[in-house]
Amino acid sequence: MASSVSCVHSIPLPDGAEPAVFAAVRQDSYRVHVTASEPDAVARLVEEIDGRRVALVTDDVVAGLHGDRLVGRLRGAGLRVDTTTFPAGEGSKNLDTAWSLLDWLAASSIQRRDVVVALGGGVVIDTVGWVASAYMRGVPYINVPTTLLGAVDAALGGKVAVDHWCAKNLIGAFYQPKAVVSHVGFLGTLDRRQLAAGLAEVIKKGVIGSPGLFELIERSVDDVLAGDAVALERVVAAASVVKCALIAADPYEEDLRRPLNLGHTVGHAVETVTGYGPVLHGEAVAYGMAVACEISSRRGLLDDGVRDRLLTLLRRAGLPTRLHDLRQPPKPADVVEALDCIRRIRDGCLRFVLPVELGHTVIADDVCDDDVLEAIVATAGTDDA
Ligand SMILES: NC(=O)c1ccc[n+]([C@@H]2O[C@H](COP(=O)([O-])OP(=O)(O)OC[C@H]3O[C@@H](n4cnc5c(N)ncnc54)[C@H](O)[C@@H]3O)[C@@H](O)[C@H]2O)c1
């Protein structure tokens, strides 16, 4: 049946020469489903897809492990699904991959109201999210994380990006997903090291914002590392709630003093010096938290009991708390030099998040290179710092 809508306007012209003002408000909200049941995960995903055509993107490792099966389930539910993959790993998180995904979308019949599904770890989620933000000025996308780091961190918050040769995550946007569906069954094929690296980001959230989450990890760290689905479901669900609450106050990161950066200042420097490979991001963050503890203790800010609990938990997870625990221990002076580059990128100011108590951090901008060097030397690994 034909339909028509009339549009009538009579916009008054201003008397003076005032500049035009434009204002737009956008409210994004989405559900984060966490489940240990495959039928439940598929049902939630189908519900979120809501009959649209699907462009599912994953990497070539996840495709074989979980992708083909999930695509079969979605097609079995009557959905039209196109799928493509790219090579696994951080080396693919770049404009070349994004460009080939844009070519693929342009050649497909995906329309602006269809949906892109990002199935994979943080690399797939970040890359596909950025492509979704750019294609047709933004198509809806759903994150289906398959790593613990992806589930508790990358999938939430809409920070999408690809790397540039001169800096990680340099080309990106804030573009929120339509939904997140975390099926912890996917995490069953991760090795212990990858699980521990994801756990580092959960422990960080506990320290920053939730003693309850911290205690939950203390109780369940062994089960999580053994891949126990019940423990994983509980931890992913709790960490998702805590992350959503922490980012809600400043979703577009206007304030540079962000507690979520705990462990990341030294962590990024370690990743830079070691060339983004031998040390996993979560491992670098764990070590960065240990250095932040040392700086905080030296300032008399951190309670000894809390410090012991945090270092003990990191060690129980098999995460590095001393420089020599890292797979490729850098020289302390090189880490401090790398901090200098980060300082230049960030307008000459480095902010250190220092733990005080569980749920209480202080963000200090007066931590100097000597403070960091002393803390790194003290946590080098020759004694039980
Ligand atoms: N956007 C954000 O807010 C945010 C937050 C944290 C990290 N990140 C980004 O996330 C990336 C790191 O994510 P990651 O650690 O998930 O790395 P990743 O995506 O590279 O995955 C690690 C490896 O595990 C494989 N893999 C994925 N799922 C698997 C499974 N279920 N079983 C077996 N193997 C599996 C992948 O193929 C890959 O080889 C970085 O690029 C980082 O910048 C983004």
Ligand SMILES: [Zn+2]
């Ligand atoms: Zn991180």
